[in-house]
Amino acid sequence: xxxxxxxxxxxxxxxxxxxxxxxxxxxxxxxxxxxxxxxxxxxxxxxxxxxxxxxxxxxxxxxxxxxxxxxxxxxxxxxxxxxxxxxxxxxxxxxxxxxxxxxxxxxxxxxxxxxxxxxxxxxxxxxxxxxxxxxxxxxxxxxxxxxxxxxxxxx
Amino acid sequence: xxxxxxxxxxxxxxxxxxxxxxxxxxxxxxxxxxxxxxxxxxxxxxxxxxxxxxxxxxxxxxxxxxxxxxxxxxxxxxxxxxxxxxxxxxxxxxxxxxxxxxxxxxxxxxxxxxxxxxxxxxxxxxxxxxxxxxxxxxxxxxxxxxxxxxxxxxx
DNA sequence: GAAGATTGATTCGTCAATCTTC
DNA sequence: GAAGATTGACGAATCAATCTTC
Numbered sequence: 001x002x003x004x005x006x007x008x009x010x011x012x013x014x015x016x017x018x019x020x021x022x023x024x025x026x027x028x029x030x031x032x033x034x035x036x037x038x039x040x041x042x043x044x045x046x047x048x049x050x051x052x053x054x055x056x057x058x059x060x061x062x063x064x065x066x067x068x069x070x071x072x073x074x075x076x077x078x079x080x081x082x083x084x085x086x087x088x089x090x091x092x093x094x095x096x097x098x099x100x101x102x103x104x105x106x107x108x109x110x111x112x113x114x115x116x117x118x119x120x121x122x123x124x125x126x127x128x129x130x131x132x133x134x135x136x137x138x139x140x141x142x143x144x145x146x147x148x149x150x151x152x153x154x155x
Numbered sequence: 156x157x158x159x160x161x162x163x164x165x166x167x168x169x170x171x172x173x174x175x176x177x178x179x180x181x182x183x184x185x186x187x188x189x190x191x192x193x194x195x196x197x198x199x200x201x202x203x204x205x206x207x208x209x210x211x212x213x214x215x216x217x218x219x220x221x222x223x224x225x226x227x228x229x230x231x232x233x234x235x236x237x238x239x240x241x242x243x244x245x246x247x248x249x250x251x252x253x254x255x256x257x258x259x260x261x262x263x264x265x266x267x268x269x270x271x272x273x274x275x276x277x278x279x280x281x282x283x284x285x286x287x288x289x290x291x292x293x294x295x296x297x298x299x300x301x302x303x304x305x306x307x308x309x310x
Numbered sequence: 311g312a313a314g315a316t317t318g319a320t321t322c323g324t325c326a327a328t329c330t331t332c
Numbered sequence: 333g334a335a336g337a338t339t340g341a342c343g344a345a346t347c348a349a350t351c352t353t354c
Contacts, residue, residue, distance in 0.1 A: 010274045011267060013287060014179065015199070016294040021176040022220045023301045024169065041322080044170065057337060065177045070323045072338055077322095094331045094336045112166060119165045126300040131293060132168060138282060138290045139171040145281040146178045196344080212315060225345050227316055232344095249314045249353045313354070321346080332335070 028118045036111050038081075043111045045074045049084055050100040050108055056089070057098065083107060183273045191266050193236075198266045200229045204239055205255040205263055211244070212253065238262060 029040035048063050049055060055063075061071035075098055078084040083104035089095035100108070124132050184195040203218050204210060210218075216226035230253055233239040238259035244250035255263070279287050 009271060010278055010287060011202070011270055013291045013294065014183075014270075014274050014278065015202075016291065016298050017172075017176050018180065018199070019218075019220055020294050020297045020301060021172050025173065026220065028169075039322090044173075047166070047170075058335095063174075065174055065181065067324055068337070069325075069339080073323075076338090089336095092332075092336080096337080115166055115169075116164060119169050122301070123165055123169065123297070126297055127293060131296070132165060134289060135293050136168045136171065138286060138293075139168065139175050141286070142175045142278070142281055143171050146175060146277070194344090213313095222346055223315070224317080224347075228345075231316090244314095247314080247354070251315080311354100314352085316349105316351080318349085319347090322344090324341105324343080326341085327339085329338080330336085332333105 024119065024122060027122060028115050031114050031118050032111055035114050036107065038107070038111065040115070042074060042077055042081075042083075043108070043115070045071070046078060046083055046100060046104055046108055047112070049078075049098050050105055054087070054097045054099040056095050060098065078104070179274065179277060182277060183270050186269055186273050187266055190269050191262070193262070193266065195270070197229060197232055197236075197238075198263070198270070200226075201233060201238055201255060201259055201263055202267070204233075204253050205260055209242075209252045209254040211250050215253065233259070 025040060032038055032040050032043060045060060045064065048060060052059075057071050057075060058068050060075070061068045064071065066074075075084060075086070079086065082101055084098050084100050086096035086098055089097050123135075127135060180195060187193055187195050187198060200215060200219065203215060207214075212226050212230060213223050215230070216223045219226065221229075230239060230241070234241060237256055239253050239255050241251035241253055244252050278290075282290060
């Protein structure tokens with residue numbers, strides 16, 4: 001079944017998605033910079049690294065949908081702040097395995113609470129837990145579909 | 156009523172929102188650069204300017220949730236490409252009114268079709284029209300709430 | 311003095327080139 | 333030769349400073 005266009009233009013919905021995400025990001029980012037002097041982008045990377053317990057640079061890039069070079073630089077910043085460390089890959093000397101340090105995990109606990117506060121207010125406070133659950137279901141569906149369709153777009 | 160946390164952590168949902176939006180943005184942006192040699196950010200600004208029929212720099216900034224300086228530079232690029240023009244504000248000589256040119260409106264028609272194609276495939280094709288409608292409802296609610304809560308966040 | 315806008319310096323991510331290792 | 337990662341140059345947005353007009 002090929003997608004038909006019964007629902008009217010979809011650009012406005014996408015515009016809303018972008019604006020909502022931007023506004024939420026900015027709110028959380030401002031809160032983190034203010035309270036913990038760190039950017040949300042860095043905390044997000046730290047979060048991913050921490051919860052996987054160790055990953056390669058390109059795995060971080062794939063998870064965040066950023067480039068490998070960008071991921072390398074994010075890690076540079078986190079290493080400089082002693083929040084993660086590069087450890088040698090056990091079988092492949094081209095790779096490093098990036099792991100959260102104790103300081104990184106500690107900072108993550110505090111920053112996660114700050115982010116949770118902002119998001120709970122602005123997402124759950126507006127949509128309610130039921131609305132958040134509906135949103136999450138839709139996003140899960142999209143996320144699953146996006147993973148494989150992100151390849152092979154351009155010739 | 157203060158927000159309570161019955162739904163579990165909300166950070167993962169936000170992370171999904173960011174990743175889905177990023178992936179969709181990148182797909183549409185790549186398509187536009189490839190077919191029309193213009194960035195999605197510029198098309199988005201052109202879209203907003205066009206559909207309002209004329210607005211000030213700070214109005215564009217407020218709509219897109221970007222800074223005034225950033226909006227000024229987006230307009231610089233669009234002016235350089237002859238897609239919008241700055242016209243004198245009728246009553247306030249500090250301001251300009253930014254309007255889409257004929258070339259801008261023409262380009263917008265073509266690029267909108269390209270964006271619609273990408274989004275129809277990746278949003279509607281995955282969620283269906285009903286799913287898109289549900290997503291749009293949730294985003295509308297969030298957008299309405301965000302407008303007024305974006306002020307007065309930091310001391 | 312405040313509001314609207316522009317400009318220059320900085321920051322962050324992408325892209326292309328490069329280096330090392332497979 | 334290909335894969336993993338890093339580095340420098342570039343593009344785009346933020347922030348602070350500045351200029352003009354209210």
